[in-house]
Amino acid sequence: MRLLIISLALACAVAHADGQLRGASEVPARLGPDARAAIQRLIDSARVAGLPTAPLADKAAEGVLKGADDRRVLSAVQTLLHQLIDARDILGRTDDVSLLGATASALQAGVPVAELRRLAAASRGSMSAADSRALAGALVTLVDLVAKRVPPAAASASIEELLRRHATEEQFVVLRGEVERDILGGQSPEAALAARTRAQVKALDALSPSDRTLPRRPPPG
Amino acid sequence: MRDPRVHDDELPEPLDRAVSLIRDEPPLRAEWRAAVLAGLPTHEIAPPPTPRRQWSLSPFAAIAAGIVCALAGAGATLIAVNAHVLATVAPLVTPTAMASASLHGPSSVRFALVAPTAVHVSIVGDFNRWNPAALPLKRSADGRTWEIEVPLLPGRYTYAFVVDGRLARDPVAPEAASDDFGIANSVVLVKGS
Numbered sequence: 001m002r003l004l005i006i007s008l009a010l011a012c013a014v015a016h017a018d019g020q021l022r023g024a025s026e027v028p029a030r031l032g033p034d035a036r037a038a039i040q041r042l043i044d045s046a047r048v049a050g051l052p053t054a055p056l057a058d059k060a061a062e063g064v065l066k067g068a069d070d071r072r073v074l075s076a077v078q079t080l081l082h083q084l085i086d087a088r089d090i091l092g093r094t095d096d097v098s099l100l101g102a103t104a105s106a107l108q109a110g111v112p113v114a115e116l117r118r119l120a121a122a123s124r125g126s127m128s129a130a131d132s133r134a135l136a137g138a139l140v141t142l143v144d145l146v147a148k149r150v151p152p153a154a155a156s157a158s159i160e161e162l163l164r165r166h167a168t169e170e171q172f173v174v175l176r177g178e179v180e181r182d183i184l185g186g187q188s189p190e191a192a193l194a195a196r197t198r199a200q201v202k203a204l205d206a207l208s209p210s211d212r213t214l215p216r217r218p219p220p221g
Numbered sequence: 222m223r224d225p226r227v228h229d230d231e232l233p234e235p236l237d238r239a240v241s242l243i244r245d246e247p248p249l250r251a252e253w254r255a256a257v258l259a260g261l262p263t264h265e266i267a268p269p270p271t272p273r274r275q276w277s278l279s280p281f282a283a284i285a286a287g288i289v290c291a292l293a294g295a296g297a298t299l300i301a302v303n304a305h306v307l308a309t310v311a312p313l314v315t316p317t318a319m320a321s322a323s324l325h326g327p328s329s330v331r332f333a334l335v336a337p338t339a340v341h342v343s344i345v346g347d348f349n350r351w352n353p354a355a356l357p358l359k360r361s362a363d364g365r366t367w368e369i370e371v372p373l374l375p376g377r378y379t380y381a382f383v384v385d386g387r388l389a390r391d392p393v394a395p396e397a398a399s400d401d402f403g404i405a406n407s408v409v410l411v412k413g414s
Binding site: 055058059062063064066068072075080097098105106107109133140144146147148169176 | 345347350351352353375376377379388395396397398401402403404405406408410412
């Protein structure tokens, strides 16, 4: 009986130590104790809110690698948590971490919340896995276009137009590549995007519903 | 019919005295009592036997249960640690080209960078906790390109290359949103098949 009790106590101690280790391992050890504690609280808050916690821990790890000081790392993690909260508000109830991350990234890029709501609405049908992937791909393309100095409003309008025509994830990849080539060829980013969007819209409109990867939905109302 | 037995209080006085004499213990002289006791054989009084311990579980079963519990604890710890490690590699953030992965498991995603003069190249990102020592790239046969295949679950990941100690974004991948730390990242979307 004594052995049994000792074994159980050992097992509990190991489990407790593991829990401590896991909690501690979420935040990079190179941060100071105050920053670590503050970031751990943010991670705990995200967990309680049902948000993914890994992006927050990764943001802290990224900051440490890039040599940012504790204050800057903490600020970046705080900002990301707020963006994830806003992203879930925009998308509605979703556990798609990629989509949440892409939406948070679009917010970080300066795309207004109202624009993102429109894009989510343009994409939303059944919000199937394919819809989610297409929207995530669209948002990644949107952020990349903004990084290439396309004005956010123009980039958002092009993406919305394609989402309404049920462009697929792959079609967004193609769009990004084409615009990049055009920019390298000397065109202005906005003009390149406008021209490539027109071409894709034309191609999508020419397709019969059965030719599309996703079936075309009837217009709302 | 009257009870034939006669009670003490009904005895005639002389008989009652005789009965009392018989009943009363005669006084013992101390010397006589000591002599009698000395003549008795002496015996060691053995202590009462200790009752045999009654186990609700046999000792061997208890030891075995202890070992099983310890192993179960260790197993649970390992599972928890593995789950944590997987969670850090699994569902995260942004893309290069779009890579395909199985819906139910990781698939290899190839990352490549043309850097002919580099001595050491590695990749850091959401998939390896931004650890520059975790995923070094290998120089390919042409001597100019560095490459690596990383098993990734479907998801969005941000990443960068570390070229001789300096961070560099993937020139052929989409750029992540303006970075909080002043150095841009790339993004890869790994889609489920």
